[in-house]
Amino acid sequence: MSQSAKRIVLASRPVGEPKPSDFRLEDYAVPTPGEGQLLLRTIWLSLDPYMRGRMDDGPSYSAPVPIGGVMEGGTVCEVMASNNPGFAKGDIVLAHAGWQQYALSDGKGLRKIDPGVAPISTAVGVLGMPGMTAYTGLLEIGKPKPGETVVVAAASGAVGSAVGQIAKIKGARAVGIAGGKEKCDYVKNELGFDECLDHRDPDLAAKLKEACPKGIDVYFENVGGKVFEAVFPRLNDFARIPVCGLIADYSTIFGKDTPAPKWANSIMRAILVKRLNFRGFIVRDFASMYPDFIREMPQWLREGKLKHREFVTEGIESAPNAFMGLLKGANFGKQLVRVAPDKA
C-alpha cells in the first residue's frame, strides 16, 4: 500500500527537435530506503540544455539516458527519511534525482544546502551548475582582461547572464545576445551589459560589428548556429573561445547531410592566423575551482553585482514542455520546475 508518485521517462530518442511523444509520464510507488539509503522529495528540478545530449546515444562525455529510464537532472530535495548517518530528515540537499517526485539515494554526491544563505533554488542556478559553468569557463579559459570585449549568447539565461556580469566585474565590456526586445532590455538595463542584440535580427552580423568596435576577445560559446557565424569573423587575434554548449545545433548538426557552416573552410586558418584558442569544457573539469566560486559568487550576489532571474513552471508534468521551450529560448531566466512546495 505504498504511496504513488509521478516521473518522466525517455520514451524514444528524438530525431531533431524533441517532441512530446519522446517523453512519458509514469506513476510509480514511492520507494522505501534500505540500509544506508535516504528518501528524497524533489522540490526544484533544474532544466538545462545539456539534457538534450543525454537523449541521444552517440559518444559523449556522459552515458545516455536509456529508453524507459528516468530523465536526468539536477534537483533540490528534502530528505524525508534517512538510514544514512550523514543526513537527517528535513535536510535540504542538492541532488541529481532526475525528473521525478521521489528518489532513493545512498548519499553519494549529495551536498547539503544552507537555506539561510540564499533561496534554495539558487543551488541549481546562479550558485549551482549554471553559475559555476559561467564562472569557470569565463575565468579559466576566457580570461577577460579589463577593456576587452566579451560576447555571450543566451544572455538572459542562467549561464549567459552570469558570464556577462562576471565579465563586467572583471572590467571587461559585455555584449549579450538574446531572443527578443524584452530579454535584450532586461540584459542591458537590469543586468548591466553594455549592449544586447536580438539574435532574430536579420542584420545580426552588422549589429554585432557595431556593438564590438574593437572586435571580440572572448566569445563564450553556449549556442552555436547563427550566433557563432556572426561572431567568427569578428574574433580578434588571441581571442579565447570557451565552448560549453551548442544549443542551436543540438537538434541539427547531428545529421550527416546538413550543409557545412559558412566558417568551415576558414576555421583552421583563422585559428592559425589569429592565434585563436578554442577549448571545450564541462563544469566538472574545473571542480577544483569550487571553493573560489562558492566564496566569490554569493558575495557578488549580496553586493548586488550579480543578478539572476528564474523562470518557473509548476509540477513534474510541466517538465517536457518546459524543456522543449528551453531549447527554443521560450524561457526568460533560469528554467526551473517547482515539483513540490518547500514544506511537504
Next chain:
Amino acid sequence: MSQSAKRIVLASRPVGEPKPSDFRLEDYAVPTPGEGQLLLRTIWLSLDPYMRGRMDDGPSYSAPVPIGGVMEGGTVCEVMASNNPGFAKGDIVLAHAGWQQYALSDGKGLRKIDPGVAPISTAVGVLGMPGMTAYTGLLEIGKPKPGETVVVAAASGAVGSAVGQIAKIKGARAVGIAGGKEKCDYVKNELGFDECLDHRDPDLAAKLKEACPKGIDVYFENVGGKVFEAVFPRLNDFARIPVCGLIADYSTIFGKDTPAPKWANSIMRAILVKRLNFRGFIVRDFASMYPDFIREMPQWLREGKLKHREFVTEGIESAPNAFMGLLKGANFGKQLVRVAPDKA
C-alpha cells in the same frame, strides 16, 4: 663602380601553388652602409612554409611581401663592414636579410652566433625558429604527459622532427607522418619515433588508428589537409592541438569554392564533447621561453637525444625551386640554401 649581387623578388602573387614566374632573379648593387649600419653577406638562407603566406595579401599576422619586394627569410650572415658599435667585421649573425646575397641592417633584431657551439646553419634550423616552434608549441600548448600519444606530420622536416623527439624526451609516444618510405624509415630508425606513416598511403586513416591504439592526445598541426582529416576522429578527450601551420592547405583553402572538409559539421561538437583545445600560435608569441629553449636544446643535441638533418641547395638562384619543392615535401630535412661559403 659598386659590386653586383643577386636577389629574388616577388614578381606576382601566386594563384594556388606558386610557379617559377611568381619569382624574379634580379641584379643589384651591393649597398654601402651608412651611419650606424652594417653590411651583411648571406651565408645560409632558411626556406620555411610560412613564406607561402607572405606571398598573399590577405589578412595575416605579418604584412605581405610587396610585389617587386625581396622575398623574406631568416638568414645566417657575416658582417662585412660595420658602422655600428655593437657589431664588428667578421661577426656571424642571425638576421632576416631575405632572399639576397647582401643586405644592410641597422643592427636591430640581429643576434650574434657563436660558431663554437654548433654549425652556424643550426641557427636557422634546430636551434633557430623551426626548433623553437617545435619546442614552444609542443611544451606550452601540447603539454605531453608520459605515456600519451603525440602525432606530428612533416615528421622528417625541421619542425616535425624536433616535435617528435622532444615528445620522446618527455616520455610520450611519438607517431610521425611523412612522405614516402625513405623518410618514414629515417623518422622511425634514426629519429627514434615509435611509428611513422606515409601520408600517401590510401589507408592512412586505418594505419593511423592502428599506430595509435590509445588514441591521440596531442596533434601538432603543421600540415592540415588529409592528415588532419585522418587525425580528427582519433583525438582523445582533452586532446591539445597546437596549430602552427597548414602547409597542405596554403594553396587551396583560400579558394571560396573549395568543398567543406569532412570534419566541418562536427568540429565544434567535438571540441565540446571531447573538451578539445585548439590553439594557434607563432613562435614569437612565446619569446619568453627562449632562455629555456637555448639551454635545453643544445644539451639534447650534445647528448644525442635530438638529431637533425639538413637539405641544402646551392646558390640564391636555387631558392624559388627549392621553396616550391618544400611546399610539396620534396625536401628531406631542414630546407636551406647555401648562398655563399662560410668565408668570403
